[in-house]
Amino acid sequence: MKALYLLPLLLTTSLFSQGLDGEQLAQKHCASCHLITSNSDRLTDGKMGGPPMWGVLKKMKQKFPTQEEATSYIMSYALEPSEEKMLFPQATRDYFGVMPSVQGKVTKAELQAIANYLYKSTRERPENE
Numbered sequence: 594m595k596a597l598y599l600l601p602l603l604l605t606t607s608l609f610s611q612g613l614d615g616e617q618l619a620q621k622h623c624a625s626c627h628l629i630t631s632n633s634d635r636l637t638d639g640k641m642g643g644p645p646m647w648g649v650l651k652k653m654k655q656k657f658p659t660q661e662e663a664t665s666y667i668m669s670y671a672l673e674p675s676e677e678k679m680l681f682p683q684a685t686r687d688y689f690g691v692m693p694s695v696q697g698k699v700t701k702a703e704l705q706a707i708a709n710y711l712y713k714s715t716r717e718r719p720e721n722e
């Protein structure tokens with residue numbers, strides 16, 4: 594029910610990402626653990642390093658409704674993950690562990706591009722809970 598209103602956002606340009614390709618960067622740096630382009634909650638080989646991105650986004654949008662808040666949370670978390678910042682419940686941490694920092698692997702500008710891309714394009718799972 595929430596998927597359609599995201600469409601107009603796809604048309605806005607990424608002002609802060611300086612022409613970087615957020616999709617490519619997200620695939621490179623985040624997709625190995627977070628399913629990004631799928632609504633499924635399982636990789637075909639059954640191995641996942643983290644919660645699927647639709648799940649991350651769903652949690653974040655409940656807590657941080659604006660794009661600005663949500664993207665700065667993504668950036669802050671990816672650089673300095675911690676139990677205090679976690680929106681996921683303890684069960685997630687027990688299952689996956691706390692996310693390792695991507696510090697040193699992506700620049701801030703790249704992370705901004707990733708965050709913008711994720712916020713705009715990750716589909717949310719159809720409501721079935």
Ligand code: HEC
Pocket residue numbers: 619622623624625626627642643644649652666667670671674675678679680681685686689690691692693695699707708
């Ligand atoms: C090595 C695996 C791994 C990689 C790579 C990875 N993550 Fe994560 N991520 C996790 C795990 C595990 C969790 C769940 C535990 C937690 O929240 O720390 C998580 C959780 C998150 C959360 C939600 C935190 C919360 O609990 O509120 C965000 C946001 C996030 N990741 C963003 C990213 C972004 C952006 C990238 C790419 C730049 C990325 N992750 C790359 C493993 C990874």
